[in-house]
Amino acid sequence: MAAAGRVGDGPLLRRILIAVAVTGTLVFLLAPIAVIGALALGSGIGAFLDAIAQPETLHAIGLTVLTAVVVVPINVVFGICAAWAIAKFSFPGKRLLLTLIEIPFSVSPIVAGVMYIFLYGAQGLFGPWLQEAGVQVMFTVWAIFLVSLFVTCPFVARELIPLMQAQGSEEEEAALTLGASGFQTFVRVTLPNIKWALLYGAILCNARVMGEFGAVSVVSGNVRGQTNTLPLQVELLYNSYNTVGAFAAASTLAVLALLTLGAKLLLERHGHVGEALDAAPVPSTRLSLAGDRA
Amino acid sequence: MKRHVLPGFSLTMGLTLLYLVLIVLLPLSALILKAASLEAADYWRIVSSQRAVATYRVTLTAAAWATLFNAVFGLTLAWVLVRYSFPGKRLLDAVVDLPFALPTAVAGVALTALFAQTGWYGRLLAPLGISVAYTPVGIAVAMAFTSAPFVVRTIQPVLEDLRPEVEEAAQSLGASDLQVFARVIFPLIFPAFLAGCALAFARSLGEFGAIVFIAGNLPFRTEITALLAYIRLDEFDYPAAAAVASVMLGAAFVMLLVTNSIQFWVQRHSERA
Numbered sequence: 001m002a003a004a005g006r007v008g009d010g011p012l013l014r015r016i017l018i019a020v021a022v023t024g025t026l027v028f029l030l031a032p033i034a035v036i037g038a039l040a041l042g043s044g045i046g047a048f049l050d051a052i053a054q055p056e057t058l059h060a061i062g063l064t065v066l067t068a069v070v071v072v073p074i075n076v077v078f079g080i081c082a083a084w085a086i087a088k089f090s091f092p093g094k095r096l097l098l099t100l101i102e103i104p105f106s107v108s109p110i111v112a113g114v115m116y117i118f119l120y121g122a123q124g125l126f127g128p129w130l131q132e133a134g135v136q137v138m139f140t141v142w143a144i145f146l147v148s149l150f151v152t153c154p155f156v157a158r159e160l161i162p163l164m165q166a167q168g169s170e171e172e173e174a175a176l177t178l179g180a181s182g183f184q185t186f187v188r189v190t191l192p193n194i195k196w197a198l199l200y201g202a203i204l205c206n207a208r209v210m211g212e213f214g215a216v217s218v219v220s221g222n223v224r225g226q227t228n229t230l231p232l233q234v235e236l237l238y239n240s241y242n243t244v245g246a247f248a249a250a251s252t253l254a255v256l257a258l259l260t261l262g263a264k265l266l267l268e269r270h271g272h273v274g275e276a277l278d279a280a281p282v283p284s285t286r287l288s289l290a291g292d293r294a
Numbered sequence: 295m296k297r298h299v300l301p302g303f304s305l306t307m308g309l310t311l312l313y314l315v316l317i318v319l320l321p322l323s324a325l326i327l328k329a330a331s332l333e334a335a336d337y338w339r340i341v342s343s344q345r346a347v348a349t350y351r352v353t354l355t356a357a358a359w360a361t362l363f364n365a366v367f368g369l370t371l372a373w374v375l376v377r378y379s380f381p382g383k384r385l386l387d388a389v390v391d392l393p394f395a396l397p398t399a400v401a402g403v404a405l406t407a408l409f410a411q412t413g414w415y416g417r418l419l420a421p422l423g424i425s426v427a428y429t430p431v432g433i434a435v436a437m438a439f440t441s442a443p444f445v446v447r448t449i450q451p452v453l454e455d456l457r458p459e460v461e462e463a464a465q466s467l468g469a470s471d472l473q474v475f476a477r478v479i480f481p482l483i484f485p486a487f488l489a490g491c492a493l494a495f496a497r498s499l500g501e502f503g504a505i506v507f508i509a510g511n512l513p514f515r516t517e518i519t520a521l522l523a524y525i526r527l528d529e530f531d532y533p534a535a536a537a538v539a540s541v542m543l544g545a546a547f548v549m550l551l552v553t554n555s556i557q558f559w560v561q562r563h564s565e566r567a
Contacts, residue, residue, distance in 0.1 A: 006377070007461050007474045014378055021374040022386065024367055029392050029442060032404035035414065039407055078313050081306040089303050097310075099554070103318055106550045107543065108500030110520040114527060114539040115321035118328040123532045125324045150317050173299050182301035211397025213503035218524065231399040231503070238403050238507065247407075250400045257395035261388050 036254045039247035051248035059226075060233035061252065063141065067229060068209045071148045075205050076198070079156025083194075084186075086157075087164035088172070098161070101154050109151060113218025116147050139221025144229060147215040152205045159201035160194055167193055196270040200263070207260040211253055322543075329540035332533050340537040349519040350541075356430055356518075357498035360437035364494050367438075368445025369487065375446070376453040393442045398503025405436055406508045428510030433518060436505045437498035444497065448490030452483050452564065485560040492556055496549035500542065 008014065041048050051057065082101060086094060104112065118124045120137040130137060137143055171193070175185040191198075213231040220227040228236060230253055237246035329337065340346065375387050393401065408415045409426040416427060426432045456479065464474045480487075502520040510516040519542055526535040 006458060007465070007471045007479065008373065008377055010471065013471070017370060017374050018378055018380055021371045022382075025371070025386060025389055028367075028439065029389055031408055031414070032396070032401055032439070033392070035407050036400065036404050078310065081313075082310040084302060085307040085310050088300050089307075091307075097314075099550075100314055100318065102550075103322070106496065106500075106546045108502065108520055108546065110502045110523055111325070111500070111539045111542050111546070112321075114523055114535055115325040117527065118532075118536060119321045119324035123328075125320075125327065146317075150321065153313070153317055169300055176299055176301075186302075207395055211400070213397060213399035214520070217503075218527065231397050234399050234403060235507075246403060250403055253397045253400045254404075257392065257397070257400075260395045261391055264391065265384075265388050 033254055033258070036247055036250050039243055040251040042247075043244050047244050048248050048251075051242075051245040052252070054245065056228070057230075057233055057237075057245065057249050060228045060230045060249070063144070063228065064210050064230040066141070067144055067148055068206050070145050071152060071209045072202055072206050074149060075153050076156050076202050078153060079160055079201055080198070082157040083160035083164050084190075086161050087167075088169050101157050104150050104152070105154055109212065109214030110218060112150050113147055113215040116143060116150070116215075116219050120146070138219055139227065141227060143219035143221075144216050144227060147219050148209045148212055151212050151215050152208045155205035155208065156198065156201035159197045159204070163194060163197045164190075196267050200267045203260055203263050203267075207256060210256055325536060325539060325543065328532070328536040332537060336533065337537050340534050341541050345513055345517075346519070346522060346538060346541075348514040349517050349522045352430060352433065352516065353499060353518045353520075356433040356437055357495050359434040360441060360498050361491050361495045363434070363438045364442055364445045365487070365491050368442065368490060368494075369449060372446045372449040372453055376450060390443050390446050393440050398440055398501065399507070401439055402436060402504040402507035405432075405439060405504065409435065409508065427508055428516065430516055432508040432510070433505050433516060436508050437501055440501050440504045441494035441497040444494040445487065445490035448486045448493065449483055452486040455564070456482060485556065485563045489553060489556045489560055492549065492553045496546065496553060499545055499549065 008017070040051075082097075086097065107115075117138060120126055120130060120143065122131065122138070124138075137146070171189050172185050175189045176182070180188065210229075211231060212229075213235070216229055217232060217235070220229070220232060230249060234246050234249045234253070237249060332340075371390065375383065375390075406427055407413050409419075409432060410416045411420055411425075411427070413427070416425070419426060424431075426435055460478055460482070461474050464478050469477070500520065502518070502524070505518055506521060509518065509521070511521060519538060523535050523538040523542065526532075526538060
């Protein structure tokens with residue numbers, strides 16, 4: 001009996017468990033993607049293309065891309081800075097700093113939006129000053145940029161920190177000893193070592209920026225055709241019973257999600273890349289040897 | 295001391311702290327200040343109002359059911375992905391991350407379409423007298439979807455690292471598979487399992503996008519706390535929005551503390567194992 005192998009290797013149990021896992025995944029995780037496709041294309045490819053080509057939907061796509069173009073590079077720079085300081089040096093309060101970086105993942109998107117209202121809104125901390133200066137932040141694209149920065153600021157940092165900690169500093173020290181400048185060392189030595197993790201972090205950051213709903217919904221003011229990002233446009237079309245329009249817009253975001261998963265599969269082959277996509281409050285919960293909880 | 299050779303500490307540390315203050319700490323303090331500026335009596339009246347308490351009940355109950363579902367489903371999925379090999383396994387593993395990659399609003403409209411009366415699942419469930427969309431069950435379904443990967447992803451690495459000898463010892467003493475699983479394997483993966491459940495639960499408490507579409511959003515019945523904060527803000531009732539949001543923030547910090555503690559326990563546990 002012991003020769004039958006490890007626990008759970010019995011053929012019947014094995015088949016039942018695989019069947020449960022596969023069926024559960026199809027019914028529960030994949031069906032939403034299928035229904036989006038079915039409803040987006042349900043009235044034909046022509047109707048689908050017409051729905052995508054609506055000026056408001058096109059505008060929402062444009063604003064979504066613009067937000068990503070603004071937010072992702074900033075959080076890439078932040079991620080590199082944070083990872084360099086945390087992984088290459090030792091200082092007191094490191095755990096606290098790591099927790100601080102993770103806060104946006106623990107906070108509900110709605111609460112994130114509300115926080116920004118109480119900072120930059122008319123009722124907020126800076127409200128009176130901003131009003132005096134004639135600057136409107138809330139309910140404009142600037143508010144969308146700001147909350148997106150908040151929501152996605154941990155993504156790049158959390159990919160880089162465990163990797164750079166594991167790699168150590170010997171290579172950088174050797175380059176410096178040989179007379180390279182700090183910047184040269186970073187570009188020629190560090191960057192090649194972290195490029196795939198950096199790319200992966202940026203892809204995750206991008207997916208979340210483009211897909212964020214709650215936080216953006218609070219601060220955008222939902223001005224049709226002006227401050228509607230794609231997820232907000234999905235909501236607007238859905239609530240006005242425009243099924244084809246809503247699901248056509250949703251399908252572009254579903255394709256983005258599938259591309260993100262594809263990128264993950266590809267980048268995993270290069271190693272050193274985390275396993276799950278988002279968003280746990282604690283960095284090292286994944287318990288893998290790499291120690292990252294992606 | 296040798297590490298101090300590397301340059302750039304003050305620059306990168308300075309930029310990191312400046313950015314965190316501007317983007318994270320300042321908005322956080324703005325909310326806390328706003329909530330703290332309320333009279334204690336007013337604050338209490340808002341957060342203990344019947345409608346607010348109903349949202350806590352709805353949110354906590356649905357999150358508990360969603361977590362329970364994911365505990366079972368996630369454990370099964372992790373087990374199958376680690377222990378068995380079969381065609382399509384890599385694809386199955388990749389699909390597990392879908393709920394994290396799919397924008398929550400998109401998940402929300404898709405789940406609603408599936409479970410509405412005329413939807414693929416709604417049609418099947420209606421004759422049985424089960425309705426999911428626009429009921430508390432729908433909220434739990436949306437929460438379960440968006441937090442599905444947590445349990446799988448926290449258990450997977452621990453299950454992979456499990457040495458065969460531990461099971462073999464028990465097996466050779468004549469223990470059945472179920473006994474070995476219950477007495478040997480499950481205790482070893484339990485800390486990670488608990489961590490995954492805590493993460494899933496925390497995520498469910500804060501979820502908004504996927505839920506608002508499927509919930510029906512009836513006060514006292516299918517209204518979640520996040521939506522109440524949103525509604526108060528929409529009504530320009532800023533004190534109430536600040537108070538309700540501060541309750542959510544408090545819950546998030548408690549969950550952060552819980553997951554951090556479990557995490558600490560997990561690390562010690564895995565070092566011993």
